[in-house]
Amino acid sequence: MTYALPPLNALRAFEAAARHLSFKLAAHELHVTPAAVGQQVKALEARLGVQLFERLHKQLILTAAGQAYLPGISEGFRHIADATAQLKPAGTVMLQLGIHGAFDLRRLALAEFRNARADIGLRVLQPAGLHELVEGKVDLLIARGLGHHPGYRCDRVNQGSGLGDWLIAPEGTADCPEIVSFREWLRAQSAETSRADRNRPRLVGTVGS
Numbered sequence: 001m002t003y004a005l006p007p008l009n010a011l012r013a014f015e016a017a018a019r020h021l022s023f024k025l026a027a028h029e030l031h032v033t034p035a036a037v038g039q040q041v042k043a044l045e046a047r048l049g050v051q052l053f054e055r056l057h058k059q060l061i062l063t064a065a066g067q068a069y070l071p072g073i074s075e076g077f078r079h080i081a082d083a084t085a086q087l088k089p090a091g092t093v094m095l096q097l098g099i100h101g102a103f104d105l106r107r108l109a110l111a112e113f114r115n116a117r118a119d120i121g122l123r124v125l126q127p128a129g130l131h132e133l134v135e136g137k138v139d140l141l142i143a144r145g146l147g148h149h150p151g152y153r154c155d156r157v158n159q160g161s162g163l164g165d166w167l168i169a170p171e172g173t174a175d176c177p178e179i180v181s182f183r184e185w186l187r188a189q190s191a192e193t194s195r196a197d198r199n200r201p202r203l204v205g206t207v208g209s
Contacts (some may be wrong), residue, residue: 007045011073013040016053018070021060028172032136032166033151094121095178098128098138103165113185120178133168140169141177155183156192 002077005011016026016037023034030037047053052066062070077199094130114122125138130149133141147154149168153174157165167186169179 006044007040011045012042012077012136013037014044014066015070015073015077017041017053017060018062018066019074021062022125023060030136031132031139031170031173036104036134036136047184071081073166077104091180092119094123095182097122097124097142097182098141098143099124099126100129100144100165101127102144103142107187107188107189113182116185119153120181122182130168135168140167140172140182142166155187157186159190 024039027034054061155167
């Protein structure tokens, strides 16, 4: 049997917005921007051919169609969450890390992180960029740039100023334990790399023979 389903991200955006009656609060829950939630809901309405919300000034109201749609969607997500919980090892939190395409994964020593933090299941998506972070496909991102993104915490990965690698996480989840653990790990790895670079012998050229 083939299920006729709208995109999952659009359904998540609708369900969260309907519970909170707020794109802003839904965005905080889903780790995306309010604009992204609004776009997902608008795309869902276009696909279904049904208006799900009345958008009033500073107020969001479910239409009759939205009220009828919400219970089944919420129940479906509860079933998915319950089924997933039965499969996932107790105590394990999944962390989705996005990395830009030019970054050398060997710098991160991810195998050591996984061994040290068996309670955190780490998955890597490369290449990934801000689009994947905004859409909620990754929880945090190592991106190349200047590190200025309103609504996101940006921590520099490498030393120096100007263009560089940054660890970027939504402000709403930047202090989650698993993200804090990875940030501290990354900071320690960066410090160790810097010490190794300083202690590495350098060849000194001589003039003449």
